[in-house]
Amino acid sequence: MLWACIALPQLALDAVLRRSADPDAPLALVGGSAQLRTLHAVNAAAAQAGLKPGMRLTAALALLPDFAKVNYEPASEARWQRFLAAWAYRHSSLVSAQWPGCIVLEVRASFQLLGPWPRMEARLRSELTTLGFGHRIAMAPTPRAARVLAGLQDGVSVSNPLAMQALLDKVPVRRANLPDNAGERLQRMGIRDLRTLRALPRDSLRRRFGADLLQHIEQLYGEADDPLTHYAPPDQFDAKLELGHEVENHMALLFPLRRLIGDLCTYLSIRDGGVQRFVLRLEHEGAHTDVEVGLLAAEREPAILFELTRNRLERTSIPKPVVGMRLLARELPAFVPAARDLFELRAQQSLPWPHLRERLRARLGDDAVYRVAPSGDPRPEHAWHRVQGDSAHIPDAPHRPPRPLWLLPRAVPLRDRDLRIVSGPERLESGWWDGADARRDYYVLETSRGQRAWAFVPPGECDGWMLHGWFA
Missing domain, CATH: 3.30.1490.100 (DNA polymerase, Y-family, little finger domain)
Incomplete structure (x- = not known):
């Protein structure tokens, strides 16, 4: 296996800056108790003005009276770490966010799909930059080694276990992420690097620092299994x-x-x-x-x-x-992309129908855009009904004589002395069951202006035309 570690040195600050309308303005995260407020992190503009993490808020205000202050929330930082773990899950099926301030993922299995490590690394960096998070990335045969190397230098990559051990031997004990702050204690004892630490008697180290230190070193060098808590994406x-x-x-x-x-x-x-x-x-x-x-x-x-x-x-x-x-x-249903023609001729500025439909629904309302389905009622005003959504099946319309494209909301008198009957009559008798009984003879007429009208009269009559629609 090969593991990549994405270190996030200013995760909480980046989470605030990415939603700020002016990220270049001086800004600081403020934490601590109400009696002793201190700066947890500062952006570049605030740092140029002299503000530093750990500085008291009163001293920072004396130095720079006007800067944006945001409360530091550890819960929010953990939430954003989980978000980035979800993002990393698209690149690897083995992702862990168990260590604060970083994400580790297994990358060897992804090389066949995403390309060799330099290409995959460039892709990770590009997407992180787009998301708005600063980062350092390193790769090594063990996840703990990748984490240590990412904390030392950005861009380190080593795939050979022997080369990894040679690099780790030179790592200062204070930068090796040893448990229980053991690195500071070892530094004060004169032990400078991991090579010197590994040369010490194991029993003495166990008595002084506990078994966790030895286990950490073994997992760091790949001498013992390192069971990680793997990330699983939520369902919402x-x-x-x-x-x-x-x-x-x-x-x-x-x-x-x-x-x-x-x-x-x-x-x-x-x-x-x-x-x-x-x-x-x-x-x-x-x-x-x-x-x-x-x-x-x-x-x-x-x-x-x-x-x-x-x-x-x-x-x-x-x-x-x-x-x-x-x-x-x-x-969150499954997503099935719409089929596209390989040699699509759609104009660059036009929208595909699904996108245009949703835009119209958003602008005009959900009920303003719908499908039309035929019904079995021969009365023109009841011959169709609305259908919402794309899933419902619409049957074929019953076979009937030609109908006008423009159907009036209600029939109106047609007054023209020079009407000519083109076709008809078509007898329509329906509606006895709902109290709107209709008995009509429909004709296709040509008016004196050459228009084609669809009109009806009572059965057996040829006067008193009622216009119901126009043919194109």
Whole structure:
């Protein structure tokens, strides 16, 4: 096996910056107790102004009075680590997020599909950059070795176990992720690197530092099995964004909405599935507003889902200022891409019908776009009915004489002295069971202007024409 470790040195900070409208403005994560607030992490702009992690908030405000402050939440950091584990699951079936601040995944089995390690590494880096997370990546025959090497230098890759051991022997004990802070204690004892540590008597190390240290070294060098807690993707998507300020208009919500939709589509690609119904929850102080988005077929294209959600959002009134957004998707059916012609002739600016249909439903409402199915009733006003969705089977229409393309909502008198009968009559008698009995003789007529009309008169009569439709 070969394992890649993706170290995330500023995971909590990146999770905040990726949803910030101005990530280049000075910003810091603030943690600690109410009596002693300290900076947990700072972005590049805040660092240039002199702010540093560990600095007291009062000292930071004296140095830079105006910078954005966001509360550091360990639970949120863990949630984003799970999100990135889900992202890594699309590249490997063995993924672990058991160590904080990093993701490890087995990559040798993916080489046949994704190409050799340099190509796969470039792909991982590109996608992480697009997602907005800083990273360091290393590869080694054991997951713990990959983790140690990623913490030392970005881009290290070693596939030979002997070469890996030679690299590890030079690693300082303080940088070897030893359990229970043993690295600092060993450093103070004069033990500088792992080569020196491995040369010490095992019994003495066990008495002084416990069996966990020896087990860690054996797993680090590949001398013992390292059972990891493997990640399994959940069956639903639930993501939340705290805006940090009150928002009262739709336009200011589009940037965080795009991020949420992008995260949803990343999750869907991991599962190789789609989404057919989800809820965008706008959170207010003590209340929330739900924007429901439903599709007729499963979809996972980010641009399409964002456009549909934006249209729904613009039609929703915001009763109170929005302080957070949450996206919940519990119905995640299988995704079957639409069949495409190899030599597609569709114009570049046109939309395929499924995308156009969903856009119209989002703009006009769910009931505004529907399918038409024939019924067995011969009365023109009852000869069809609406069908929602794509799954229902529509039978063939019964064989009848030609019908006009333009059928009027109700028949109106047709006044023209120079009418000419083209065909007819067609006798229609129906509706005795529902109280709307109809007995009519329908004719195809030509008017004095050359138009073709579809009109009827009572049976056996030739006067008092009632216009019911026009032929094209």
